[in-house]
Amino acid sequence: MTNKEYANMLLPGIDKTVEDYEKMYPIRDLKENAIVTRFAPSPTGFVHMGGLFAAFISRKMAKQTDGVFFLRIEDTDKKREVEHGIEGIITDLKNFQINIDEGVISQSSQMGNYGPYIQSERKDVYQAFAKYLIENDLAYPCFCTEEELEEIRKKQESQKERLGYYGKYAKYRNITKEEAKEKIDNGEKYIIRLKSPGNFEDKFKFKDLVKGVIELPVNDLDIVIIKSDGLPTYHFAHLVDDHLMHTTHVIRGDEWLSSVPIHTQLFSIFGFKAPKYAHIAPLMKDTENGRRKLSKRKDPEAAVSYYTELGIPVEAVLLYLCTVANSNFEGWYDQNKDKTLDDFKLEFSKISSSGSLFDVSKLLNISKNYISRLTKDEVYNLALEYTKNYDKEMYDLLVKYESYSKSVFNIERVQKKPRKDLSMMSEIKKLNWYMYDELYYTYDKKYIYPITDKKEIETILNTYINEFYIIDSKDEWFNKMKDLSEKLGYAREVKEFKEMPASFKGHVGDISMVLRVALTSLNETPDLYEIMNLMGKERILKRFEDAIKNL
RNA sequence: GGUCUGUUGGUGAAGUGGUUAAACACGCGCGCCUCUCAAGCUCGUAUACACGGGUUCGAACCCCGUACAGACUACCA
Numbered sequence: 107m108t109n110k111e112y113a114n115m116l117l118p119g120i121d122k123t124v125e126d127y128e129k130m131y132p133i134r135d136l137k138e139n140a141i142v143t144r145f146a147p148s149p150t151g152f153v154h155m156g157g158l159f160a161a162f163i164s165r166k167m168a169k170q171t172d173g174v175f176f177l178r179i180e181d182t183d184k185k186r187e188v189e190h191g192i193e194g195i196i197t198d199l200k201n202f203q204i205n206i207d208e209g210v211i212s213q214s215s216q217m218g219n220y221g222p223y224i225q226s227e228r229k230d231v232y233q234a235f236a237k238y239l240i241e242n243d244l245a246y247p248c249f250c251t252e253e254e255l256e257e258i259r260k261k262q263e264s265q266k267e268r269l270g271y272y273g274k275y276a277k278y279r280n281i282t283k284e285e286a287k288e289k290i291d292n293g294e295k296y297i298i299r300l301k302s303p304g305n306f307e308d309k310f311k312f313k314d315l316v317k318g319v320i321e322l323p324v325n326d327l328d329i330v331i332i333k334s335d336g337l338p339t340y341h342f343a344h345l346v347d348d349h350l351m352h353t354t355h356v357i358r359g360d361e362w363l364s365s366v367p368i369h370t371q372l373f374s375i376f377g378f379k380a381p382k383y384a385h386i387a388p389l390m391k392d393t394e395n396g397r398r399k400l401s402k403r404k405d406p407e408a409a410v411s412y413y414t415e416l417g418i419p420v421e422a423v424l425l426y427l428c429t430v431a432n433s434n435f436e437g438w439y440d441q442n443k444d445k446t447l448d449d450f451k452l453e454f455s456k457i458s459s460s461g462s463l464f465d466v467s468k469l470l471n472i473s474k475n476y477i478s479r480l481t482k483d484e485v486y487n488l489a490l491e492y493t494k495n496y497d498k499e500m501y502d503l504l505v506k507y508e509s510y511s512k513s514v515f516n517i518e519r520v521q522k523k524p525r526k527d528l529s530m531m532s533e534i535k536k537l538n539w540y541m542y543d544e545l546y547y548t549y550d551k552k553y554i555y556p557i558t559d560k561k562e563i564e565t566i567l568n569t570y571i572n573e574f575y576i577i578d579s580k581d582e583w584f585n586k587m588k589d590l591s592e593k594l595g596y597a598r599e600v601k602e603f604k605e606m607p608a609s610f611k612g613h614v615g616d617i618s619m620v621l622r623v624a625l626t627s628l629n630e631t632p633d634l635y636e637i638m639n640l641m642g643k644e645r646i647l648k649r650f651e652d653a654i655k656n657l
Numbered sequence: 658g659g660u661c662u663g664u665u666g667g668u669g670a671a672g673u674g675g676u677u678a679a680a681c682a683c684g685c686g687c688g689c690c691u692c693u694c695a696a697g698c699u700c701g702u703a704u705a706c707a708c709g710g711g712u713u714c715g716a717a718c719c720c721c722g723u724a725c726a727g728a729c730u731a732c733c734a
Contacts, residue, residue: 623693
């Protein structure tokens with residue numbers, strides 16, 4: 107039996123060769139330093155923060171070099187697959203503005219000339235590559251059962267030897283074609299393993315773009331390349347796909363770092379140029395028992411949807427991810443307020459080689475600053491989008507009072523140092539409910555005045571509305587407040603009061619607070635003048651009456 | 658067990674042999690400002706470069722060892 111016949115027996119029905127495929131996947135026509143990256147998740151559920159982080163870096167690198175970023179679905183493990191997994195990944199990416207240039211765009215469609223981009227649809231391609239290996243005596247069938255493999259492992263463990271299928275443990279490494287044929291004729295199941303040419307004692311160096319130069323032992327494991335269901339393992343699919351799709355930079359989690367010897371060996375066996383690797387450390391979470399990897403299962407904040415549910419703007423999350431990736435981004439962004447994320451040049455060498463703690467409070471701070479720079483219309487739109495899904499009551503009010511709502515969002519917004527109290531859209535109602543009568547009059551309210559004398563409070567409210575009410579300019583208004591204070595025996599200035607507390611009933615701050623509480627039932631609100639200005643005299647009067655009733 | 662990687666303050670980190678008596682940002686705290694809050698501004702967060710050796714005139718930065726943390730060691734990715 108020739109090697110060719112042998113290969114045909116092991117992997118029947120494959121008529122294309124490696125050369126055929128190379129022709130079908132020509133070199134990409136790109137600028138010299140263009141980077142081609144990909145995001146290659148398994149459809150096992152929602153995208154988590156770590157995945158989004160890697161995808162963000164990948165897309166950014168491709169974009170800033172006029173390269174290509176594509177989405178490939180690695181569904182070679184049919185057991186782990188989750189229903190609608192692909193759709194979930196696509197929407198998560200879309201929501202976070204990680205736009206793809208080619209790849210899978212929906213459960214049923216793909217775009218780009220280097221597909222298919224779903225691995226289960228590429229079975230023949232992998233098998234053609236595996237056949238090449240068999241023909242060249244670089245791969246062989248392995249008939250080991252699960253039990254046999256388990257036995258080998260136990261033996262290695264008890265003898266404190268390195269685990270794995272290699273050297274003397276590689277039972278079928280030298281199986282003859284005839285023996286193999288016999289087993290196959292007997293109906294025995296097999297998989298295809300690489301006949302590794304490596305020696306574990308040998309070392310080789312490679313340069314990881316984020317971790318730096320790393321020395322690793324050469325791979326001597328006869329890893330499986332084609333599983334019993336005919337699909338490839340990750341390692342083999344990586345070789346085939348990233349070669350054919352001409353990926354220049356593989357950006358992935360550092361759990362892959364120790365597989366690099368396998369990958370480079372595979373590439374060199376085929377005589378292919380290996381891509382550059384950037385292994386990024388996982389995002390961490392701080393817990394009582396120290397830090398650990400942010401977990402998809404244990405940590406709600408690991409889910410990308412967590413942030414949409416809180417109403418943290420997508421841009422803020424992206425801004426945060428960028429500062430985690432390159433910490434110099436924050437300073438740059440601060441210096442270049444007119445620029446955007448796209449103008450920033452991300453660098454591999456500045457990515458931390460150890461895991462960063464995923465810090466939600468920092469994210470919130472970034473979000474708060476981001477929102478403070480938006481226009482009232484932008485905030486309104488974000489609020490509308492958020493409440494539409496998560497707060498119908500608020501949504502209806504925003505729709506009903508569009509221009510009024512925008513004015514509410516505009517309070518203390520257009521000034522050198524805009525107000526910063528909103529970091530997520532889920533706080534919209536909590537921060538603004540009192541501006542809407544529909545909410546105000548249905549909520550239970552607690553009025554806490556700086557003055558206990560009810561009669562006095564009533565006097566202040568009545569005197570204000572009857573004699574000192576003015577909506578002109580903020581300065582005018584505040585002057586009136588001072589006049590009002592003076593008339594009722596309160597100090598015009600706080601300082602004045604502090605100097606001679608005995609000469610006054612209180613100060614202008616107390617007067618303001620009485621008005622604030624009567625108007626909003628709150629002790630802490632944004633600028634009182636702006637609130638009154640927005641409400642208008644009638645509503646103010648009505649609220650005062652309500653407050654007096656509740657004295 | 659083997660093979661790797663990492664370890665600067667509460668957090669993210671800058672800094673890769675000598676103006677860093679360790680920047681900057683977040684968080685927290687005092688104070689100032691202010692009609693309240695948010696913001697802004699001062700200052701602070703007691704001994705922050707894991708530990709022990711070595712190289713050097715000089716080390717957070719180079720080397721070795723130890724500890725701790727993490728990864729991989731699947732017909733999972």
